[in-house]
Each structure stands twice: as C-alpha cells, then as structure tokens.
Amino acid sequence: MSSEDPSKVDVLIIGAGPSGLMLATWMARLGIKTRIVDKRFDRINSGQADGLQSRTFEIFDSLGFGQDIWREANHMLEIRFWNPDEHRKLYRSDMIVDTVPGLSRFQQATLHQARVEEYLLTYIGKHSDLKVEYGVMPESLDIDTDNVESDGYPVSVTLRNLPSPSPESQASLDLDDSKIPNGLHRSNLTADTTDAMLQDAQATDGTHAAKIRAKYVVGCDGAHSWTRRQIGCVMEGDHSDFIWGVLDIIPITDFPDIRYRCAIHSASGSMMIIPRENKHVRLYIQVTEVDETGKPVDRFNITPSNLLDAANKILSPYKIDYKHCHWWTAYRIGQRVGSKFSAHDRVFLAGDAVHTHSPKAGQGMNISMHDTYNLGWKVASVVKGWANRSLLETYSTERQQIARELIEFDRKFSHLFSGRPAEHMMDKEGVDLKTFKQVFEKGNLFSSGCVVDYASSLIVTKPGPTKTTVGDGGIPLVGKQALAPNIPIGMRIPSHKILNQSDGRPWHLQELLPSNGQWRVIVFAGDLLDHAQSLRLSSLGIELGSPNSFLSRFRPKDNESSLSSFFELLTIHSSPRQKVDLLTLPEIFHPYSSEYGWDYDKVYVDDISYHEGHGQAYQNYGIDQRKGCVVIVRPDQYVSWIGELEDVADMNRLFESIFVSSTKLP
C-alpha cells in the first residue's frame, strides 16, 4: 500500500489510540489503502484506560488474539461493597457477581491500554504494511461537498509533521515535582493544547506540511478532537462538580478485598478499587470539591501523596501505601455526546471524540473500539465498490444511539457513586445503598457490551421504522424473529458450543466468525434424518446455487484477493453426529476444490462432545430441532435477518439493498 502515491489514500485515520487502531485492523485485513497519523511521538506506556468488556474480548477473539489477551488480563469476577455501619464504621456490606453468568464466554477484565494497543498493532502488522505515523497532525480539512457521492477523493487534508519535543518541554507537562507519569495534560481539568501545538509547529523552522486527498477521514483523536471542530460537531451535555483522582499503584495494604473490584462509600468519601494485571491496582478516589478552608480545590494541589491521603481517610481503619506508583491523574466528571457523528458520511468521528464520560465503569476504551469496529467493515466495503454508500448511514444511527445510552448510564452511575451514603431511611439527599446496588447490577449487563441492540435499518430487519427505504419500493424487510427467539435481530449472535461434523471437535459458534469482512449465512438445517427436512435442505441448496441467488450475483471482482466471497455458508444440523456423513449433504454446503478436496469446515452439529459437554445450541437459541431456520449475521457478528429455509427471495432482497451487483462493476 505504501508503495503507491501517498498523497491519495482511501482512508485517513486521525489518532492511533484504541479507536483508531481498531479501525486500522479492518483496513489492514481488507487491503484498504490507509494512512494513520497521531500527534503523539510514541505509544503510551502507562495510565489511560484499562477496563475490557466481555464483548471486547469477543471482538478480539474474532481477530485471533482473544484467548491470549484474556489469559494476560486480570479477571474481575466479583464486586464487593463497603459501607459505613450505624457507627460510621466501614464494613463489607455485600458481594455480587461482576459479569452476569452465561452472557458471554468472557467476563469483565482489566489490562493496560498499552498492551491492548500492542495486540492491535501486531494484528495490523501481520495483515498489512500499515504503520502509524507519529508526530503528525492535521492542520486543515475540506470536504468537496459537490462530490461527496462521486467515486473520487472529496476530502482534502493538510498534515503537518510536528517538531520533536525537547526534554524540557516534556518535563514542563509534569505538574508536580515527582517523576511519576501523570495524565493531567489529557484530563478535562486541563485546557486543550491542540491549537497551541499546531501553532508552535507552524512557527517552527523545518516542519513539513503535505496536502493529501482521501475518500474517507475518521477522527479518532480523543476528547480534544481537532476533527470534531472541523465538521462543526458540538459536544452536548455538561460537567458536574465532582472531581476524582486516579492512582495506579502496587498496593501495600491490610484492606482484605484489594484484589476484588470494590465500591466503597465511606463516611469520608467514595472510592473504587479496580484490580489489574501484574499486582497493579487502580484506585478511583473522590476528591472533596472544597478544601478544608472552604475554597474550591485547586487542581495543582492534586498530587499522588494527597490522593493517597484521601484514600487512607476513606479506607480507615485499613491502611494503604505503595512503593510503586506508575501513573496518576484527576478529572472532573461529565457526560457529553457529539451533536453529529459524521459529515456527509465522508468524515466520521469515533471514540472520545464524540462521547466523554467518567472512566469508572471501564467503558471508554471499549465503546471507542466498538465504534470503529462498527464503522470499519462498512467503510471498507464501500471503498472496495462492494456495497452502496447508504450502508454508511448506519454508522451514525447505530453508534449515536449507543453513545446516548452510555451517557445516560454513566450519569446515573456517577451520581450514585459520588453521592454521600444515606445515613437513615429518611435521608433523601443521601444515596440509598439498595438503589446503588441495583443500578450496579443493571449496569453490569450494560457494561458487558453484550446487550447492544441496534435499531431497524438497511442491515437490521427487525420490525419498526427504518430510515432507509432502499430495496423494492420501501416495503420494509422484516425477519422472522420467532424462529430463533434467543438470537435477537439487531444484537450480536450469542455463542454456544457445536461440533464439527467431520472430526467431532467442539467450537464456540463465535469462533467460526472471524472478522474477515464476510457475511455469514448460518443454515440451522434441523434434523437431516427427517426425510421432509432433508428435502427442504436440498431445495435450499438448489436455490442458493442458482445464478439468481445473492451468492452468484454479488461477489468480489476476480482480482480482489482479500475476500473470495462476500458470504460464508455455515450449516448446523441437529441429528446425531455419528449418524450423518458430511458427503450426504448437498455440495454447496461443503464445497469441493479440485486442489484441496471437500471443505470439512463448513458443517457442524448440535450434539454432545466427549470432553466439553453439550452446547444444546438449538435449545438455547430456541430453534425448532426438526425444522431449523436461517440466520444472517453481519461481518461484525450482529444479527441482520432470520427466516425459513424457503425464504431465499428475502435473502436476495436483503443483499440487493446492500451490495452493488457484480454485473455493474467495471
């Protein structure tokens, strides 16, 4: 990719944090000509985010490194609540499970953002020669609005190489005299320095600016997003008066629950304990808004030792200390969401650039990566000329909805967390601990990331109003949810274990859905030993194999090496494994190659395994064991449509709205 003219790129990514890198994974995987720039001079190596949701691990698993990062991460399994008793003495009032059991193969966990970025960079390096350009930031952005629907490069951006920071200027960022790295310069307690950096760079001799043209630009440039300002996106919402400090330490303490996630409401303030990998613990410590003399807290008074003092007051009579502190910061709680997520579906915003909130629920890094995980395959499909541009509209509608839910969740959660505990039944101003626990429990469902439910659209066929009326005269296509009640259309497909028909090896269904850009047509074939059902499957095979089916009509050009087909047919039947031979199924379900023989990795069975139990997939999905159904899953594992084995016409309609017919391709 880098061998071609660098002044024209398909996709320019501004910002190489988790959000920008997740976007780059799609570009790398699907061979999109991309540049990714970051104003930082190097990757972060301390601080920042650390919470990883169940859903984030599922995404990582679809990229091939989910199990590795899962093993490396610290698993958070239980939340412990500490509260003042009637004598204002701290006691352990409750213990609840962190991630709701059965929701995902993975549970909430913590791992340092730098490690997460390393995994993403390794993936990108494995699939492409894309490299992050550090010390580079944009200084102008123009959209040729007359040509946003054309095939050209309607976005012009000037990129400037920043001068390397001198050691002195770096030191000046440290607001206390300790040598512990801090995140205050990125905190919302500090003014935005983006413009100043740019002006400095422009005034410095020897820096270099270059104009490039892009088909698409994505601003993943964080809470102080420069891209956001260029497209007139406004952050809506506000900051509260709550100030919190963060300390990353290896704790030396007699507090008994230091390796559990703890929510502590003491008489002296609130604190959250987040255990991490390698003996580390992150403390979120409430800082009183006014100091003892009644003056508002000056942020320059926030230092690691002051934060440690506050922590000791909250934890009393327990004590906490450290020899190793790796990072600290402070922030003012606020919840804000961008007024728009894109301009002309040519420039997009993602991550902190369009939603900011408190970090305590461990959502930020996750939702930011999910934004671009949602956007990436869509942009790639359009850049490649595979999909219609209308596909891109679904980014804003889907992710803006999630951002609003996130902000609402965080507002409730933070308020309860920062509040003073109620001292008695009639104390209306104080936070009732039962309410707090309930919000926490409900929050855990939300914060797993597994309950995201996208609204009806071009690619989500559930009943309800659809913005898009592409297709035949705007009659909305509605999937038959009742055929698989536990595979909700609009949500990511839940995972249960099934066995490969050809060798009996158990797989989690999600393991069969790597993020390679393909849509999956999952044929729950039902009972193959039932003659009538076997005929239904044969008919489906014939329909799918006809030249009029989506399989034949929509396919990548021959010279596209990144995808052999837009679709993968996976079959899961419900007959006993030992009573079925793969080769008795119609060929389209286990395609033949004159070089490699039959494909043994497309047909699975819902049966008991020798060593890993019985996934009971049909039963768990609520699918009829005899009659089955067909489920269509998007490249990001969200369920698009459900229908019967006879509903090939509906499948065709679905994909006619999305894909550019191959006959139309040049």
Add this chain to the structure above:
Amino acid sequence: MSSEDPSKVDVLIIGAGPSGLMLATWMARLGIKTRIVDKRFDRINSGQADGLQSRTFEIFDSLGFGQDIWREANHMLEIRFWNPDEHRKLYRSDMIVDTVPGLSRFQQATLHQARVEEYLLTYIGKHSDLKVEYGVMPESLDIDTDNVESDGYPVSVTLRNLPSPSPESQASLDLDDSKIPNGLHRSNLTADTTDAMLQDAQATDGTHAAKIRAKYVVGCDGAHSWTRRQIGCVMEGDHSDFIWGVLDIIPITDFPDIRYRCAIHSASGSMMIIPRENKHVRLYIQVTEVDETGKPVDRFNITPSNLLDAANKILSPYKIDYKHCHWWTAYRIGQRVGSKFSAHDRVFLAGDAVHTHSPKAGQGMNISMHDTYNLGWKVASVVKGWANRSLLETYSTERQQIARELIEFDRKFSHLFSGRPAEHMMDKEGVDLKTFKQVFEKGNLFSSGCVVDYASSLIVTKPGPTKTTVGDGGIPLVGKQALAPNIPIGMRIPSHKILNQSDGRPWHLQELLPSNGQWRVIVFAGDLLDHAQSLRLSSLGIELGSPNSFLSRFRPKDNESSLSSFFELLTIHSSPRQKVDLLTLPEIFHPYSSEYGWDYDKVYVDDISYHEGHGQAYQNYGIDQRKGCVVIVRPDQYVSWIGELEDVADMNRLFESIFVSSTKLP
C-alpha cells in the same frame, strides 16, 4: 552464557530435535551454561513426527505455550474402525473415543514436528541467549572416569564443523525422481551414514574441530545416535518383516472418515489415517513384504505413487488422490531399547537414541521429550550445586522403565495392526477384531502419557524397594498414600479447578505449576473454619518457618537469580471462599514483601466459581475436606510424597536426601 569461555560448558546437548530442545528449555530457564549442536544444517520443515499426547500438552502448558499449541493443533477425538464384512467389503465397524475423558485437560492431537520445535526454540530464546549450532557434530568423546564424582569437567568432546552440503549432494539424498521431500535417509530402511559424514568432513579442507570440556553430555542424536556408540550402549530387540509407508498429503477423497483417526483392516492390507492441521492427513500404509512376483520388496520401489496405489487398494471402493504431497517415507517395524541410558551419570542418552519403535501410535516425539523433561531439572539442580549427584540415578531407572513399557506396547500394537484380519471365528492366524479394539482402548490410556508411574526412589516415596539408600540409615521414607488416594505417588498430579482466594479466579491446579525448577509443597489445608484444623495449620506454619525446616536450610545462594527458593508453598483450603479472608492465614502461606505487599497468588480454595463450575478438588483427589493433607510435587509435576500437616520431619528427611545444605555451599 556465550560471553564466557566456550571450551568449557556445563552441559553439551548433541542433537536439536524435540528431545534436545526440551532439555535446552530447562537449561535456558535455570541459567545453565550450555551448548547445543546438530549435524543438520537447518531445522526440518516437513515430515517426521506429528502426534502429541495429552501429557505433552500439559508439559507445554507448564512452559507457557500449551494453550497456543493446543489451539493450533488438530484434535483427534474419535477413532473409527473399518473392517471387511463377510463379503470382504469394507465397512465402518466401530467408533470409540480417542483420549479417555477426564484424564487430562488436553486430548491427543497432531501438529507437525517443525512447529513443535519452533515453540521450544521461542521459549529458549525468551529465557536465554542459547542458540543451536547447526552443521556441527562430535568426533570424539572421553570420560575421565577417575573424576566423575568431582566438581570438574570430566567429559571431553571434540566437535567438528561440517562442510556445507552442496546442492548436488542434497539432491542425491532423494531416492526417487520426484521433488517431494522424503524421510528415507532417516529411515531404518537406509544404512547409517553418520560415520561417512564425519569422514567426509575430516577429509575436507577448511573444516574446523574444537575440543571442549563438559560437566554433562546428553546424546539426543536420534536412532543413528553417535553418542550411544561412544558409551557402549547396545540396542536390544529386533526388526520385524513388516514394512510400512507414510504419505503426508492434502487428500481428495470420497472416504467419509478422512478427518477422523481411522484404523483400517481391509482385505488388501492395513492402513491408518491420522488427520493433521491445515487440511493435511498422514496415511500409514502397509506395504506387502513380497511383490507380485514373490520377491521381497525393494525399498527403491517404494515411491509416493506406489504408496498411493496401495492406499487405494486398501480403501476400495473409496478413492483417494492428492495434488499436494508434503513428505513421504517408509520404515521397517522394530522395537528396540538401549542397554543403558547413561555412563557414570555424566553422559546420558535420550529419545530415539535409546528407544525405537513404530511411529503409528504417535509416541516417539512425546516420549523423547519426556525423557529430557525428566532429565533436565535434575542435571540443572546438580550443576548448580543444589542437589546431590545421586538424584541423577533416577533418570535411568525412571526412563528405562518407560522405554520398556513403550516397546512392549508397540510390539503388541504393531503386530495386531500389521496382521491380516481374522476371516472367521476359528482363524487363529488372523487378528481378532475384538482383541484389536481392546488393545487400542487400553493403548489409548498408555499413549495419553498420563499414566506413567515411576517406581520408588530417592524422590518417589511409595512403598517398595528403593535403589537409593541415602538418608538416615536406609530406612525408606514412605508417603501416606491413603490421605489422597487419587493423587498417586509416582504419577503426575492430576488437575482440577480451584479458585484464587483473593479474587475468585478459577485456575487448573496444573496451571500453578510452571516448569521453573521449584518443588511444590501443596498444603491441602482442610476446613479453616474448624477451630482445631485452623490450629493444625498454624502449627504447620510455625514448623515450616523454623530455622530447622527444609525451607530455611536448603536454599539457593544469594547470587542465584534463576530461583528465589527451591520450594513454593501453595495452599488449597476447603471452606467457602466468601467466608475466609486471606490475611487471617499465617503469614508464611501468603508472604509479605515490603516492596509489593502481600502475595495474593499462594492461597486457593476448592469452591464453586461463577462461570466455570465447581472443580470439586478435595472430592476428586479423595482428600478429607476437614483434615486435608500435604502433597509434595517434583519440579516435573510428579508426586513425590504425601503426609499429614504434622509430618514436617518427614518432609525434612525427604529434602535432606536430595539437597545440598546451604551451609555446605562455598
């Protein structure tokens, strides 16, 4: 290590196959000055071994890459038997599980030897700067027998650099005119060329020989072992007349069970199918001893196409073909074991150098690695001055026993496999298929590698004669097996899931036993909520903490960085997790560091987890839930001793026999 005088090494390893590399993992991990040479010029990249036992994965897991290699490997879960019916027509007569369920976390699997070697090399590179010296072979070996018990370097070896092979000479190794790599030059159908190679090298200008001195030399140099001849070890046993061919192909076939392990006895001969990773399949094909004219088979007539013809005859009416063949070979079945495994416990033999057998049961690579996995920690402990030299005697006794069991197993297995199927009840010459299946089933237990049971010795305290009488006057120390009937002394400790007391995370017990050279003292503490039991644990803590205990008396010198202690104390209690606080246990069970605080990774609990069930460890091990016991596990995860919480004197006796007291160290 390489920065010091290379003419003196602690350990010289001859041969860098799986056996030699496994030995090197211990040397790398424990910081032993080592050289490893191999007469090959590069690593193999096709053919050779592919079977991996359950136990081998457990060992890999103890090295940190078990899960990775397990995911990459092809899992073999079921064996399918094919036999002729009364009309001599091939039919599927039976299906049985491959690995006995519950035996291990891992099942039998296949992965190419080259990948296995890569994992081992990566591990070695991560822990040391040890590099394999390719194109180097020994030409002389002398043991200074007067000084084998001294602290010096009693073994002298001359190493010669071989001349790089010319492309022509490599081509001449190919015995057929196809370009498919074959293994015939390593097969027992071909004469040993080791001496010829050496003579060629000595006669070639510019090759270089260097004399080195070693404390220990280990010959991992394969079936044609040069080292074996130097120490006068003789291979005992013989070859049969059965000749088998091997084809590694990507099959194109209508045979329905090509992705299952199949044992096929057809009217036209026998064949075994071993499915592998990446669509590959290995076929073991019986070659008739005499050709159609009655002459014995000439090995030069064995070619891939002849083997394919034979496979098609056996599989008929099914057909098999290929476009990709990656390797092939042929061998004559034989079972032989070395007359001795060491000379003066200074020169050792391991792997194919001391046991050869048929490859069909997938044992070779495994048992070879297990040999050096057994030897490595012992040699390292003696080289370091930690352990008495008598520890080394246990290598020969333990592994010679296993080699004999292997050879006996293989003789029975191969005979049944190569035999003609019985045609009727009274056909005494033919192989009875019921017997065949029974041997197969019993064989699977053996071939999992998990039922190895070492005899009584210095480090295995089960009742029975002990060769070693070190300790107080030869009264043998006998562990109390009845306290944990399902943790057999002499066998590797079985694994069940337990939870970390400090954060509730589930771990398989074996995951807590990485191969780092430490002995584990596993305290099954029983019910901590029982007052009497809690007192027993306190007393044990006091005894272990006393200056007379093995913990205090035997420890590495201060300047040893590879191990902080010879022992790790792990505690597993049986009280409910939520009712116990870590800090209420005596400090010795969760040691304190002024830098890192309490150690949260030493105390575990047998309780239910939120997401991964209940391991029921006490029940599965047969340990009393209230009273517990203590289990001592060797650095290679084999059980050494079992006793009560009061039996510290016996623990001391055990380690007095093994370790050199630290006060005796220089």
